[in-house]
Amino acid sequence: MSSGSERTTVRTYIPAYQKEQWQAHAEELDMSQSEFVRTMVQAGRSGFEPAASETTESDAAESESEEPRSPDATPGGNGLKDRVQNILADGDYYEWDDLVAELTDGIEERLEEALQELQSNNKVQYSGRHGGYVRDE
Template sequence: MSSDSERTTVRTYIPAYQKEQWQAHAEELDMSQSEFVRTMVQAGRSGFESAAPETVESGAAESDSEEPRSPDATPGGGGLKDRVREVLADGDYYEWDDLLAELTDDIEERLEDTLQELQSNNEVQYSGRQGGYVRDE
């Protein structure tokens, strides 16, 4: 598989109401949530491309000018810390299992969406006979 078509995962954390809005809009457009977010990000980027003549995609070096960063950007895996702070901000006490559920609430849905996408791209297949998923080489 060439690097041009190789896929990777991108994660972000958004408020639950925003996710619900995105899901509803994706359904209206008959798109998966992943496809919707990918399309919206690409559409949003088109307005910025004229302001940035050199891009990493074209093989040019990144500019030395500082790019605007999200105020909650947390390089090095601090995203979980921010998410825990966010969940606990309401002042309620959370038992371990409840806190874990709050932090992983969408993992099953994300896994299902990802597996469906990989299967539709013929990258993964499910075998009931073998009892699981396997990469489709």
């Protein structure tokens, strides 16, 4: 295995619309596309770690590398579980709708901003006649 500081290229093929989505998400997070993809892959991998007894020498070397894992890596919905527990930590009872509201706080504003940006970039258009949004191809 190579040293932790040596870099190499990884190439994959995805649909154009997915690349556009990744680019937009990377921009929202103020990340380069490479940094975004690397972080998302690492986040996904953390849900597939071998058991401690199955850890290999290369796994140990990787964990000591310079690049830390994303602190919010939450594959399999663990992040949602953590957020629910944090909300309920105050000891109050929350109804279903209250929990949904807490978990989706700010999503409407983020969605509106995303749609405005997509419309201004001619990626999405709204049709009053059809009552909704559609990709502008």
